[in-house]
Amino acid sequence: MTSLNIAKTLSSVTPIVLTIAGSDSGGGAGIQADIKAISATGGYACSVITALTAQNTQGVSGIYPISSEFVEQQLDAVFSDLNIVAVKIGMLSDVDIINSVAKKIRQYSPQSIVVDPVMVTRNGDLLLQASAIESLKSQLFPLADVITPNLPEAAALLNVAIPQNEAQMMTIVDQLRLLGAKSVLLKGGFLKEDINSTDLLILSDDVQRLSTPRIKTRNTHGTGCSLSSAIASYLAQGHQLTDAVRLAKHYITQALNYADVMTIGQGHGPVNHFFSLNREN
Template identity: 50%
Template structure:
C-alpha cells in the first residue's frame, strides 16, 4: 500500500491544537502520510502563545534537505514561516524539487491574537513563495494586513480582495470569511477564471483552535490524492466543519477541533 505523502513546514504547538500537530492529525485522518519540517517551537496553550523559539536557519535547511533528498513529496503545506531568510530557503527547495502542489497558509497571528510572523517576512512571502503556490488561504485579518487595508468586513470587500491577492501570482486564492460579522461565514475561492462562494451557517462553538492550519492541511491532502482545487477545498471545508462541530475543551481557553469527527461521521 502506498499513501500520498504530504509535507508540512510550520511551527510546533505545545498545546497540540494547531501547527505541526494539527497538520499531522489531518493528514492521518485523510489517509495520507505526513512529514514535517519544524520552523519554530512555540510555547502555547489554550489561552495564548507565551513564547516563540525559531529553529536555526541551518536546522531548517537540514530538515528540508533530509526530506527532499530521500522522499518524493506529493504536496507541501506551509504555515508559520518566521522570517524572510526562512522563506527564501523554503522557496529554493520548492523550486529545486519541482513541488507543483503547494498550499500556503499565511500564518501572521494566532487565534488568541499573538503575532507569529515578523513584518519583514511578508514581502518575501509575496515575492518568492506566493507565485509558486497552488492555493493561498488567508483569513480576513491576514488578507487586510498583506494588502495594507484597515479591514475587510463584507463579501463585496472580500471579492475585491481576492482578485487583488490573485495578482501576486498564486494559481488560486481561498479567502476565508470566518471573521465576517453576522450569522453566516462565506469563503471565496478564485482560480483566475471562476469565483466560487462557499457559504456556511456559523457554528456556535468556542473551541476552534487550529481551524486555519487544519483547513490548509486538508486541502493539501486532497491535492496530494489528485483532487482538483475546487474538490480539495470542498472536501477540506467538510472536514473542518465536522471537526469544529465536535471541538472540545482541554484547558481554560479555546480548545482544539476534533480531527477524528470526519472519519466517525462516514
Template identity: 50%
Template sequence: MKTYPKLLIIAGSDSGGGAGIQADIKSAGACGAYSATVITAITAQNTLGVNAIEGVSPQMIANQFTAVMEDIGADAVKIGMLHSKEVIEEVAKHLQHYKPKHIVIDPVMVATSGDRLLQEDAIQALMDQIIPQAEVMTPNVPEMELLLGENIKNSMEFSEYAKALAEKFKVSVLLKAGHLKGDKSVDILFNVKTKQITKLSSPRITTKNTHGTGCSLSSALASYLAQGFSLEEASQKAKTFIYQAIKAGGDYKIGKGSGPIHHFYKLEG
C-alpha cells in the same frame, strides 16, 4: 505495492497540540494523507496562548527538507508560519529546487489578537519568494488586508477581495470568512487559472473551540490535492471536513481557554 498520498508540512510545533504541525498532521491523517514534516520553530503554548517561541536554524530546516525529499518525496507541500526572513529564504530555495506539484500556503502573519507575527522584512520576503511559488494560499481577513494593503469595506463583495489577491500574486486564493459575521460562513475560492469563483458555505458554529482551524483547513486542502482532486473539489472537501470537525469539537473541554477542533470525528461510534 500500495503508495500513500504524501504531504510535506512546513510549520512550527504547538506543544498544546491544537494548532501548528500537530493540527496539520491530524488533519492530513483524517483526510487520507501521509505526513512528513519540516519543523521551523518550537513553541511553548496551550489553550490560553503562546508562552515562548524558539526558532529552528535555517541549516536544520534545510537538513529536514532534504532528508524528506531525497527519500520520501511529496505529492503536495503545506506551508504554515515561517517566523523570519532567513527561514523564508531557505524554504523558498528548496521549493525552487524540488518544485513540488502542489504548494499550499497558509500565510500566517496576524495573531488572533490582531498583533503581527512577522517583521516587515519577513512579510515582504514571504510575498516575494514564497507566495508566487504556491498553487493556492488560504488567508483570513486580517492577512488579506495586510497582503492587499487595504482594509475590508462592507460596500465591496467578499469575492472581489479574493480576486484582487489572486491577480496581485498570480496564485489561486481560498479566502476564509471566519472573521466576518452572519449565520453562514462563506469562504471564497478564486481559481487564478480559470478565473472561476466558488463559494464554500457552511452554517456558522458558535464555539470557543476553534484553535487551529486555519492550520487544519490548509492541511486538509493540501491532503486532497495530493490525492489528485481538483482545486475546487479539494477546497469543498476541506471546507466540509473543517465544518464537521468544528461542530464535533464543540462538545469537548480541553484546557482553560480555546480548545481544538475534533479532527477524528469520523472515528466516533
C-alpha cells in the same frame, strides 16, 4: 492477491504530504494540527519544524526560532527519501527561513503547494516584520497553487482595512489575484455576525463561493492550519483544486461541529480532527 501484495500496492500509492510550520506544544495548531488533519483525510504526514512555541489553549507564551540551516537540513532529509506529492507551508518566522524554504521548494519541485500565510495573532498583532511579509509575497506566493489567508491576513498582505462583510471581501478579489499565487482561498471565518461561514475561492477567471452554516463553538484553535493541511492532503490524493478545497471545507466544518465532544484546556480548545471516531454507529 496476497495480503503482502496488497500491502505493497497500498504503500506504493500512499499520498505523502509535507507540512512546514511551527510546533504547538498544546497540540491544537501548527505542526500537530497539520499532522492530525492530513492523517484524518487520508494522507501520510511528514514534517519540517520552523519554530518551537510554548503554547496552550489560552495563548502563546514563548517562541524559540529554528535556524534556517537546520530547516534546510530537515527539508533535504525528507525530500531525499520520501515521495512527497504535496506541501503545506504555515508559520515561517523570518526572512531567512522564508528564503530557505522557497529555495528548497524550487529545488525539489513538489506537485502541489498550499501556503497558509500565518501572519496575524488572534489579537491582531503581526507575527512577521514588513521585510518578511515582502519575502513571503515575492518568494513563496508565486510557487503556490493556493494561498489561504483569513481576513486580517489578507488585509495585512494588501495594506488595506479588514473586510467587515462579504461585499467588502469581493472588493479585494482583484488585488489578491495580483499576489502571484495560482489561486486564493479568502476565508470569511472572522465575520462572526454572519450566520454562515463563507469563503471565496478566487481563481484566475472565476470566484467560487463556499458557504456553510457557522458552527457555534469556542473550540476553534487550529482551524486555519487544519483547513490548509486538508487541502494539501486531498491534492496529494489526486483531486483537482476546486474539489480539494470543497472536501477540505466539508472536513473542517465537521471537525468544528464535533469540537465540543472534547474538553481540552481552559481556553479556545482544538477542533476535533478525528470526529468520525466519535460518531455513534
